[in-house]
Amino acid sequence: MITIQHLHGGIMSNFVMRKRVLSGKDATSASAMTPAVIARMGNKTKDVKNRSAFILATKIPKTALLGGIVFVGLGCLLIVIRNFTETRLAESTQTTDKMMNPPLRRPNLMESSPEQKITDRPSPKPTVTLPNVLLIEAGTSVVSNWLFQTGACHPQVFEGEPSYYANQVQFFDQDHRYNQGLEFYSKRYEHCQNEEGAGFLLDATPNTLEFAQRVYDIYSQDSARDAMATLKLIFVLREPVERELAAYNLKANDYRQSTDKKNGWFSDAVHEDGTLMTFEQYSLKILRMYIKEKLDYYRSGLYAMHLKEWARLFKRSQLLVVNYDEIRDNPSKAQWRIEQFLGKNPGGKLSAYDVIHTEDIPTRAIKLLEPLFRKSNNEMYDFLRDNPGPLVEQSPFSRFEQRTNPKEHRGLVLPNVLLIGAQKAGTSAVAEWLFSNGVCNPEAFDGEPFFFNKEAQFFDNDQRYKQGIEFYAKRFEHCIDEGLDELIMDGTPNTIEHPQRVHNIYSQPAAGDAIAKLKLIVILREPIDRELSSFNHKVFDYKEAEAKGKRGWVNGTWYRDVVHKQDGTIKTFTEYCEFVKLYMMVGAPTYKISRYVEHLKNWVRLFDRNRLLVLSYDELLDDPTKVQWRIEQFLGTKFDGALAKTNQSGSASKVKEIPHSAVQVLEPVFHDLNEELYKFLNNTPGPPMEQTPFPRFYVRESKNTDL
Numbered sequence: 001m002i003t004i005q006h007l008h009g010g011i012m013s014n015f016v017m018r019k020r021v022l023s024g025k026d027a028t029s030a031s032a033m034t035p036a037v038i039a040r041m042g043n044k045t046k047d048v049k050n051r052s053a054f055i056l057a058t059k060i061p062k063t064a065l066l067g068g069i070v071f072v073g074l075g076c077l078l079i080v081i082r083n084f085t086e087t088r089l090a091e092s093t094q095t096t097d098k099m100m101n102p103p104l105r106r107p108n109l110m111e112s113s114p115e116q117k118i119t120d121r122p123s124p125k126p127t128v129t130l131p132n133v134l135l136i137e138a139g140t141s142v143v144s145n146w147l148f149q150t151g152a153c154h155p156q157v158f159e160g161e162p163s164y165y166a167n168q169v170q171f172f173d174q175d176h177r178y179n180q181g182l183e184f185y186s187k188r189y190e191h192c193q194n195e196e197g198a199g200f201l202l203d204a205t206p207n208t209l210e211f212a213q214r215v216y217d218i219y220s221q222d223s224a225r226d227a228m229a230t231l232k233l234i235f236v237l238r239e240p241v242e243r244e245l246a247a248y249n250l251k252a253n254d255y256r257q258s259t260d261k262k263n264g265w266f267s268d269a270v271h272e273d274g275t276l277m278t279f280e281q282y283s284l285k286i287l288r289m290y291i292k293e294k295l296d297y298y299r300s301g302l303y304a305m306h307l308k309e310w311a312r313l314f315k316r317s318q319l320l321v322v323n324y325d326e327i328r329d330n331p332s333k334a335q336w337r338i339e340q341f342l343g344k345n346p347g348g349k350l351s352a353y354d355v356i357h358t359e360d361i362p363t364r365a366i367k368l369l370e371p372l373f374r375k376s377n378n379e380m381y382d383f384l385r386d387n388p389g390p391l392v393e394q395s396p397f398s399r400f401e402q403r404t405n406p407k408e409h410r411g412l413v414l415p416n417v418l419l420i421g422a423q424k425a426g427t428s429a430v431a432e433w434l435f436s437n438g439v440c441n442p443e444a445f446d447g448e449p450f451f452f453n454k455e456a457q458f459f460d461n462d463q464r465y466k467q468g469i470e471f472y473a474k475r476f477e478h479c480i481d482e483g484l485d486e487l488i489m490d491g492t493p494n495t496i497e498h499p500q501r502v503h504n505i506y507s508q509p510a511a512g513d514a515i516a517k518l519k520l521i522v523i524l525r526e527p528i529d530r531e532l533s534s535f536n537h538k539v540f541d542y543k544e545a546e547a548k549g550k551r552g553w554v555n556g557t558w559y560r561d562v563v564h565k566q567d568g569t570i571k572t573f574t575e576y577c578e579f580v581k582l583y584m585m586v587g588a589p590t591y592k593i594s595r596y597v598e599h600l601k602n603w604v605r606l607f608d609r610n611r612l613l614v615l616s617y618d619e620l621l622d623d624p625t626k627v628q629w630r631i632e633q634f635l636g637t638k639f640d641g642a643l644a645k646t647n648q649s650g651s652a653s654k655v656k657e658i659p660h661s662a663v664q665v666l667e668p669v670f671h672d673l674n675e676e677l678y679k680f681l682n683n684t685p686g687p688p689m690e691q692t693p694f695p696r697f698y699v700r701e702s703k704n705t706d707l
Helices: 004-023 027-031 035-100 114-119 140-149 181-187 190-194 206-210 212-219 222-230 240-257 279-293 303-313 324-329 331-342 363-386 427-435 468-474 477-481 493-497 499-506 527-547 573-585 596-606 617-622 624-635 660-683
Strands: 133-136 232-237 319-323 417-421 519-524 612-616
Touching (some): 140 232, 140 324, 212 222, 232 331, 240 279, 303 363, 319 324, 324 331, 427 519, 427 624, 519 617, 527 660
Parallel strands (some): 133 232, 417 519
């Protein structure tokens, strides 16, 4: 059997020989060749050529075979690696699927079908229809009316909902509506898909200002992402005090149209008796307190805090801030800004119809509220400057225009109400009621007793009076800073004895026109009854001092005259009356308080009688609401709360009735003075709300003579 090796060896031998002959290297062999040999060689040459072709044919498949073997081996290796990888990956995927999607059980005929199980799996929610324009804060009705009239789509009002929901859905600012979720809100705008218009779906709820997070939470849901991408927010900001007046006017209008005067959104502007507050009263009692505490609805005018929150959640380019002053003064410019921001010209004409004129805002309201908004306004100006919005936005944002220019205060700050007395005639009760209703009280400085917050004790105290008008005025400077300068009162009851000192202070050039604005209130109490009240007060202070280890009769104390110097025992009221009578007869100043007619004549000589209101303590006891009405009419202001009868203490040692013996001592002293008082008041009428004729004093006498 001829193997490849044998064939290869023979061929190689002949090939070598032929090569040597043809190259001349083996001449002997070449010469020895005969023709026959040559002929044979020629035939052999042909065989060699054929064999060479065979050799080439055999060499090529051999090389290809070796390459193929290598290729096949590599291919097999790759297949093995791929199969191994796919197997491990499949196992990993199956494990993950089992964890994330447990395999379905073979359905029981009594259970739901596999198809139902599959459809129960969560599926992408369809896109919802939401407004692409939110109009926020003050002045929204002006802008919304223009946009709605020119084709913006209204929210739908459902059965049982008020008609104004056609402009403002009140979704984000009302918990019970917001808690119903995205679909509840979206349903109000589903009809807009079938309506032609300017392409705007508008919600003009002004109080949305306070609910940036809620808006973001709704619009960032999966089904609302398209709406978020196209959402535009327009903020119309109005000078805060003017905004509050506009809101108050709306409340006042609804109050007048309502049959239920105490229950409604306007109820915070209503007095306890069901009457409507003035804007000054509303500012003092409601706005001033609530804005300080940043409570709920009353935070609306604090724009800076809200804008910062909106800019944190939304792109600044989505927020257009418009100044209401520009809508009022240059509506075409404001309209252009809004049109450019929305990218469409809806047509029509924007105009401000809710215009509040300069004289419409009470000066006192501005003084009360402006300081509360000043810091927030400045923060807002800085924020808008440092965080610019769309190119069409006003930049820099113009400062709010001051609606009034109150005259700068000329001269010192002096009270325009003096509650001059009489002592122990209910002045504390009246003062407490007035101060609690926003009448500004004097300030007690460091080292001064607490009661200087009610009574400055300036005119009746020589040491303080000698320090002059500046000393007195400083006690009331805080009233200007707090916006409480409409009514400022000093309730020092002993002022009744010092009309000349009051006139001297108020007539100084530094006081300006304070004397022309000054109002005086005096309460007169039956003199013996007044002395009894004073006696009780002195006894109380003496016992309190004694309990602290102090001798109550020491010179310099106001209560030293209620005790016997010899043994320190307390006098009876009758004994005290003897002491009072003696000093009144010699004209001692401390005991002249009850000589009312003498004091009033001096006051009327220096001041206009119509600026002096004389009240009866008996009426304060018997009909305090009537006295309250008289004071309100005199001061030109309605006050809340009920005026208490008196500031009575419940001391057990208090003498509550006048003993007959005391009446016998003092009645002769006061009789003629009282008769002269009645005559003077009847012949010198005062302001129209004053009681006329002035009632005669009533002595509450006891039959007990040992008191």
